[in-house]
Amino acid sequence: MSFPWAKHYEPKNPVMQWVDSRLPLPRFVYNAVGAGYPVPRNLNYWWNFGVLAGVALVCQLITGIVLAMHFHSSAAGAFDSVNVGIMRDVNAGWFLRFAHANGASMFFVVIYIHMFRGLYYGSYKAPREMVWLLGVVIFLLLMATAFMGYVLPWGQMSFWGAQVITGFFSAIPVVGDWVRVWLLGGYAPDDAALNRFFSLHYLLPFVIAGAVILHIWALHIPGSSNPTGVEVKGEQDTVPFHPYYTAKDGLGVVVFLILFSVLIFFAPDYLGHPDNYIPANPLSTPAHIVPEWYFWPFYAILRAFTADFILPAKLWGVLAMFGSILLLFFLPWLDKSPVRSGSYRPMYKVAFWVLVADVLVLGYCGGSPAEPLYVILSQIAAAYYFAHFLIIVPIISHLETPKPLPGSITEAVLAKTGA
Amino acid sequence: MAIKADLAGPENPRRRDYLQYAAVSVAAVGAGVVVFPLVNSMNPSADVLAQSSTEVDLSKIEPGQAIKTSFRKQPLFVRNLTPKEIAEADAVPVSALRDPQTLEQRTAKGHTNWLITLGVCTHLGCVPLGAGEGENRGPFGGYFCPCHGSAYDTAGRIRQGPAPKNLEVPKYNINGAIAVVG
């Protein structure tokens, strides 16, 4: 990117000089996360969550690869390979399994906070639209990976979750059933589906890693945004990434690991569902099929559509569920306000917090049985969700009078801390 | 400018860096400690270790008979040597052997008639003949490997053919009529 005051990589160590002159990786690292990358000095802790997502990805990759050494991807062998082999016999297998299962939850906690940070501070606005688009792609890949991963232990929820999610595809008119059978390699989730989910579950995280590299590269062109939303004007607005943000991110990682450890070692099944400790039984449907908590808001949107209107209700539900994520792609063009940060947008700020509450309500409904109270709540909450992005935010961006922006980051910092 | 001055180097670099070095070192130790269970998970799991020793009931094996069984998922030959076979083995001058060992060295103390060896040819790993009824025991009356012609004697020692070593004798204990191998 074009920060003329950025430090240049000048290796003193002869080994580093030798390597860098033949393969410029050392200077690449220096310019990306080292002292050669200027970052606004006023980033708050909401900016830690990108790195934490990277840490979560690495944790999942490492625990996942080791788990794959012990997993049997067959309908007959999967449940036992996890619940006997890995949990009881493999050295530290219980740790690997609980770390991987809870690591997925931690990944989503971090990603949702990261996304909401983006929504509040307008990180998706020009010139960072590409960062946002790549982020939505990563989110979709993550959801696919998590869904397939949950199927692998072949418990009751694994099987029936697969049955329900692949059932969506049969809602597609004309080709729906054929697509569903093609995805499963059969007429119901069985060996064919399990094996291919295992293959893809192993593959997709590496695709995610590639997308993350593009995501960070796209970010480093304009550089990071900041809580004021005012762009960097000069050297005094920034500090080098190393050591300032390596230290701050290091602290964030330790806090992340503490929360992660509490889950793994003291509440490993808390976020899971007891039914997944029952081996899959295609002849017996669980009383309440629910996905993992991180899918609950989308599940609520899916189940909110209970009325036919031109199209069948089931198809509306599927369209809305996918639509609720796909609309995120258009956000940079839905919100036309020239002001980035929600801190200076009083109307948008209110709408933002209503959205947060709305998503929490949707989540609560998604995890509840499909009883009238929860259905009604999810219908109202889903209506607000679509209204927020497609109607309210565009209108706010035209009507709103933003608060006066600081002239620069430095000005904001000095105002806050006293010159 | 006020802030530029703030970016200037610390007054006491040694004292400020100490905490940073400490944090990084402790984190590195932590990372090292985490690596251990990951690597250890690749070691044999408890179910594999539980099958790491095999019991053989010797009471069913008559002198001159042998059985084929399995030890750590590999073939195991358990033979009850006749006095004639023992004498044959002892008569061979050890210096003439490719892999010099006496029968006594290859059997348990006081149980020289029990020859317990892996059924894996030390050449390239085929399963030699001779343990089953009517199988070809080769020119030296022990075991014979059909793959490349290695011939073992009554003590399971290599006498002819490309195999470099005698048939491997695993660790075992004989308690009464039970041999515990491994």
Add this chain to the structure above:
Amino acid sequence: MTSLFIKSIKFLVGGGFILVLLIALAGSVWGVINEPAAETAEHAMHKHPKELKLASDGPLGKFDLRQLQRGFLVYKEVCAACHSLNLVSFRNLKDLGYTDPEVKKIAKDWAVKQPVFDEKGGTWGERDNVPSDRFPKVYYPGTGTPPDLSLITKARHDGAAYVHSLLTGYNEKPSAEALKHFPEFAKTPDGMHFNPYFANLNIAMPPPLTQDGQVQYSDGTRATVDQMSTDVAAFLVWTAEPTLQTRRTAGWAVLAFLIVLGFLTYGAYRSVWAGVKH
């Protein structure tokens, strides 16, 4: 014209979804008003498990090995006739404090034998169990499918308490109030038994623990129905996760380390940013 259309797509799409949702909402509200969902029998009569305190509870909990051995005895004498424990291996019983010879004997004497396939005859035979075997599966010919108990305390909400309440709950009949609304519950169908702790209220399993002293404990503990139920629940907590204690011990060590590291990292962060306005 097209630019206006493109600009208004968001309103059309948003409006479309909202319209369908409002139609659905109207339908739901209409449904609640006109045909309010009748209370189900399960909702009226199902009871949540009574609280159960075990030695292994809580972040500092430890297995009570004597209780686990008593629980294993209850499983062996009462439950094993119909319920498998297939995820557990005989050698795991060493965790309960049994010696190698004791484990060998338990395995050898186990009533259900290990199936063995005869390659020569093409038939299934059987052999005695050895410690390295898993508890062989039990096949129950009667009504219902007795679930494998290895993971039962994890496969049910509040599993240990559920097991205990279920085993001691057969005496709790439907209240007079409930019978007024659901008179069909006055008589339980043949072969079924009413138990309010079971999700579907009528369970195919007859009460397995009917009298005190059904099992002879060797450590002097009185084998009341409540005691036997508690002991077998404790045992099943162990079968569901034998590494429970290791997990918590490791957890305390990891947390202690991370908290120390947390202080160091915080200090490093403060020292890096000292004097730098942000």
